[in-house]
Amino acid sequence: MRYLVDTNILIDHLRGDAKAGLFLEEIEKEKLSAFISVITEYEVLCGKFSKKEGVEIKRLLSIFPSISVTSQIAGKAADFYKKYRTNIADALIASTCYYLDCVLVTRNLKHFQKIKEISVKSI
Numbered sequence: 001m002r003y004l005v006d007t008n009i010l011i012d013h014l015r016g017d018a019k020a021g022l023f024l025e026e027i028e029k030e031k032l033s034a035f036i037s038v039i040t041e042y043e044v045l046c047g048k049f050s051k052k053e054g055v056e057i058k059r060l061l062s063i064f065p066s067i068s069v070t071s072q073i074a075g076k077a078a079d080f081y082k083k084y085r086t087n088i089a090d091a092l093i094a095s096t097c098y099y100l101d102c103v104l105v106t107r108n109l110k111h112f113q114k115i116k117e118i119s120v121k122s123i
Contacts, residue, residue, distance in 0.1 A: 003034040004097040006106035007043040028063045036064040037096040
């Protein structure tokens with residue numbers, strides 16, 4: 001099984017959440033296959049952090065292949081935005097998940113469970 005990891009999982013890990021940390025450890029050890037959207041990369045990098053924290057954030061991001069937004073992903077995201085009234089970032093992440101045919105791992109079930117075209121899992 002392949003996973004697309006949502007921003008909140010990475011942020012929770014950076015805040016010391018044990019479950020998020022264990023999940024990401026499985027990815028780093030290559031026991032699980034996972035990706036992030038370039039949108040997640042952007043959202044994580046937008047946070048306020050010290051220089052030391054910035055090094056840890058960049059190390060964390062480096063364990064994932066980052067999936068760019070393509071015309072196909074943008075088009076499907078627009079469909080999700082119109083159909084489910086989700087915000088643009090969530091629509092792009094959901095669309096990336098759709099095109100990768102993987103499971104979205106998020107703690108934001110409220111925003112993603114309504115999108116019936118993707119599978120969603122919380123940790």
